[in-house]
Amino acid sequence: MxxxxxxxxxxxxxxxxxxxxxxxxxxxxxxxxxxxxxxxxxxxxxxxxxxxxxxxxxxxxxxxxxxxxxxxxxxxxxxxxxxxxxxxxxxxxxxxxxxxxxxxxxxxxxxxxxxxxxxxDAHILFFPVASIVGPVWVTSPLAREGLRLETDFQVQDEGFYPLGQQLQNEQRLNFGWLMLNKGQGRGNIDSLPIPEKIKQRAVLVSDKVFSFIVNSNLEVRTSVSIDPATGTAEEGALFTYEAIxxxxxxxxxxxxxxxxxxxxxxxxxxxxxxxxxxxxxxxxxxxxxxxxxxxxxxxxxxxxxxxxxxxxxxxxxxx
Known part of the structure; x- marks a missing residue:
């Protein structure tokens, strides 16, 4: 052995x-x-x-x-x-x-x-996006399988496939600004050690669409430095930053x-x-x-x- x-x-x-x-x-x-x-x-x-x-x-x-x-x-x-x-x-x-x-x-x-x-490196597996039915968690074949290039997860390029039960009846769904129709696909995430709520509201999209959804729905914040002498915003110190x-x-x-x-x-x-x-x-x-x-x-x-x-x-x- x-x-x-x-x-x-x-x-x-x-x-x-x-x-x-x-x-x-x-x-x-x-x-x-x-x-x-x-x-x-x-x-x-x-x-x-x-x-x-x-x-x-x-x-x-x-x-x-x-x-x-x-x-x-x-x-x-x-x-x-x-x-x-x-x-x-x-x-x-x-x-x-x-x-x-x-x-x-x-x-x-x-x-x-x-x-x-x-x-x-830690890669995004499920990304939360606001939709007309509340928050959904989006993934793609490449996100799920990494670079192992398996074929367990498939979906049409211009559609979405609900992996969880709560979204099975949705024929159209928006992902932020993007609206997609329900399409054919396959994939199973039951074995993943993630919260059940995320599994129930998980959606599979194509690799081509996944990058657009992620980059269009990142959090962007604006901050400003405070002038210690006045306690107010310091002139010219406004800056923005993004986050997952x-x-x-x-x-x-x-x-x-x-x-x-x-x-x-x-x-x-x-x-x-x-x-x-x-x-x-x-x-x-x-x-x-x-x-x-x-x-x-x-x-x-x-x-x-x-x-x-x-x-x-x-x-x-x-x-």
């Missing part, structure tokens, strides 16, 4: 607030601060670096490795970069640091390792590698009690950080009511 050296887990998450992960700097577009998009489809996404960076910081908080001192009084911070050259990362592998080993560390000219958890709206469902993969056969600086990776650093141990440390997404959030504009993301299928137990 072959021993597993890695495990791929697909996570599903729902935005509790709008999510803003900026593309970097202001641009001459419809908004001053756009969000990052997938180049091939122009659909917004959350980069894996945004997920792993936030998860690392939150795991450090939960395991008291955010800022700590060893028995000799030397200060470490296993969250983030770990200083200019990574010198603040403890880099302990025996017993294994619950932050440095799952997420990786680099101590300049000293030891370093790639993290045992590999994060991938509340209620959007994402999915992303994390690959968990076993550290059983790793050797760093001549030391094997061991947990407290001299146990092996296995897949389940790595997953448990990462999910401590993922749990805090729903409280502390990810991305930017966190002081403007944005960022909270609830991961729906974490391991049961105290994460």
């Amino acid at each position: 072959c021993e597993n050296l890695y495990e791929v887990k697909t996570y599903y998450a729902i935005a509790l607030d709008p999510i803003h992960v900026g593309a970097g700097g202001a641009r001459l577009e419809r908004v001053d601060l756009p969000i990052i998009r997938e180049p091939g489809t122009n659909i917004p996404k959350i980069p894996g670096t945004s997920l792993s960076g936030s998860a690392r910081a939150y795991t450090a908080m939960k395991t008291e490795r955010y800022r700590w001192k060893d028995s000799e009084g030397k200060e470490y911070s296993c969250a983030g970069r770990g200083g200019e050259g990574g010198e603040k990362h403890c880099g302990k592998v025996n017993p294994a640091c619950p932050v440095c080993v799952p997420y990786g560390f680099s101590r300049g000219t000293g030891s370093s390792m790639q993290g045992l958890a590999q994060f991938f 709206p509340r209620g959007t469902v994402f999915r992303f993969d994390v690959v968990y590698n076993s550290g059983k056969y790793f050797n760093i600086g001549g030391q094997e990776l061991k947990t407290e009690g001299d146990g092996d650093v296995g897949i389940q141990w790595v997953k448990a440390q990462v999910e401590k950080g993922l749990k805090l997404f729903e409280t502390l959030g990810i991305g930017g504009m966190g002081t403007r009511g944005m960022g909270r993301l609830k991961v729906l299928n974490l391991q049961k137990g105290d994460c």
